[in-house]
Amino acid sequence: MEMGWKTEVDVCVVGAGHAGCEAALACARLGLETVIFTVSIDSIALMPCNPNIGGTSKGHLVRELDALGGEMGKNIDKTFIQSKMLNASKGPAVHSLRAQADKADYSRAMRKVLENQDHLTIKQAEVCELLWEEPDNGSDSGEKKKRIIGVKTFTGAVYECKAVVLCTGTYLRARCLCGEAITYTGPNGLQAANHLTDSLKKMGIEMRRFKTGTPARMDKRSLDFTKMEEQKGDERIIPFSFSTDPETIQKDQVSCYLTYTNEKTHKIIRANLDRSPIYAGIIEGTGPRYCPSIEDKVVKFADKERHQVFIEPEGLHTNEMYVSGMSSSLPEDVQIAMYRTVPGLEHCKIVRNAYAIEYDCINARQLKPSLEFREVDGLFSGGQFNGSSGYEEAAAQGLVAGVNAAMKILGREPLIMDRSESYIGVLIDDLVTKDNREPYRMMTSRAEYRLLLRQDNADLRLRRRGYEIGLVTEKQYQEVLEKERLIKGEIERLKSVKVGTNHVIQDFLKKMNSAPLKTAVSLSELICRPELDYEKIAEIDPSRTPLPSEIIEQVEIEIKYEGYIARQMRQVEQYRKMEKKKIPENLDYDEVPSLRLEARQKLKLFRPISVGQASRISGVSPADVSVLLVYLEHYNNSRK
Secondary structure, three states, X not given: XXXXXXXXXXXXXXXXXXXXXXXXXXXXXXXXXXXXXXXXXXXXXXXXXXXXXXXXXHHHHHHHHHHOOOOHHHHHHHHEEEEEEEOOOOOHHHOEEEEEEOHHHHHHHHHHHHHOOOOEEEEEOOEEEEEEEOXXXXXXOOOOOEEEEEEEEOOOOEEEOOEXXXXXXXXXXXXXXXXXXXXXXXXXXXXXXXXXXXXXXXXXXXEEEEEEEEOOEEEHHHOOHHHOEEXXXXXXOOOOOOOOOHHHHOOOOOOEEEEEOOHHHHHHHHHOHHHOHHHHOOOOOEOOOOOOOHHHHHHHOOOOOOOEEEEEEOOOOOOEEEEEOOXXXXXXXXXXXXXXXXXXXXXXXXXXXXXXXXXXXXXXXXXXXXXXXXXXXXXXXXHHHHOEOOHHHHHHHHHHHHHHHHHHHHOOXXXXXXXXXXXXXXXXHHXXXXXXXXXXOOOHHHOXXXXXXXXXHHHHHHHHHHHHHOOOOHHHHHHHHHHHHHHHHHHHHHHHOEEOOOHHHHHHHHHOOOOOOOOOEEHHHHHOOOOXXXXXXXXXXXXXXXXXXXXXXXXXXHHHOHHHHHHHHHHHHHHHHHHOOEOOOOOOHHHOOOOXXXXXXXXXXXXXXXXXXXXXXXXXXXXXXHHHHHHHHHHHHHOO
């Protein structure tokens, strides 16, 4: 093969979106010489769709990412223009932070971090080919996999490396559709990556075609906000990053606005469905179920008289407004007519049309839980390329893929996150265990142990993992150990301090509309009452010392939900017993007697690493799991 300019690095990261940035930073911060490729340096950490970070369940991912040593949380803390804790009226398990970003500032700030990171080089180039070695079938080592040895760019440059992380997002063979108009570009009119798919197919990687969409952007001056409901940010801003001092980010915030579609809107959409690429059969890719276009909403939820539309600013230095909730691929003339039926948008001027985008991605069942391809040694992937949707899901996978590429090169154990310790573990397990036929979106309902996996305790759960990897500093780790000590100490104190039935206590309880005491109880028992909390009992707890708000929050949650938390911990213990039962990578499922045919086929296809993972594969029944357990016991005993 004819080669051009050649150089050697440790890791090549293909793509500089949210997954690529986290992957490259992780590798570089672990001391590996890393190069990150992008079709345009101006698109680093680009937000081509919604201008926000976080949201329901996604906020959990960002906080976990931060606890492990990622960058997204720090970056949004520097560049947000509005912040809000969602579901604040509900239980702590579903509280999720969401922040509107200044799109341009977010991208610039992340680019600055990358540009100033030691061991990291940014390269504007299209990677068009992966370079690999075929397995040596005559080898005595038993190694039968292809092995990555480098990448080649469109200009012919070759980068020899020990690992590659694919984070191509929505750029592979991308095309954007607006009615009958089709442009063969990536998001926001950026250059598509048209050559890498063929190289992947040559390697035997199974590809898929997915699609997503984005709404129009409008000129703020053409909108009438008096006809909309103003949506303000929280008075007290909570940072995403555990490293951010909350006092440094209290600032004036911009407002978002809420309006609604109506029957006029829906009538225009229904009348023009034949011109929608989705319904005309022009779009090949499968779209996201949980982020449907306005056409999908009108068709699938025909009983709904209206749908929410949020008008969100794209930044402080632009008049562009994002029309959240009305993504579309309808033609431009239909878009204008449709949008102008919405209250406040009657005279709207569209700056950027709504469009759908199709792109190539993979079936993630080809991946190990480490996000390395099972059949290609040294090839990792993360983000929308894995069949997921969302900036936060992408960043989380990018960090894990990058860390594990580094772990492989450094000869260390991979970072495998399980469902009982993180939303990131749920996300990756769902991707590699289930045959996802549509873009995957994280939701709190997907996490079985969500009371334990709250966004408020992500540092307590995961800082140690980040420290062991090498992405969390000694100072940060000691801070979380001190936090643990303070929480434990205060809970023990509250359980030990008793209050009796004297008139002071009874008068206090009467004032708080709480039932009087018949016998002495601990302060922790009083906090368990729905009408009382840590702050409210302060006047009958004179021995307490001042504590930071984040300590008080943990103390209160641990006390109020103690019974539920204990129950979930018992469930986790049972779960982990199954996860510890490892399945040999080369196990011959044809040798397992009494295994049903469907289960045998699925197990051979997914190659689970544990009995726990096997039990979550569709088509593998509890009876099949029992058969597998019996066989593994005999298998392991025969090799002792």
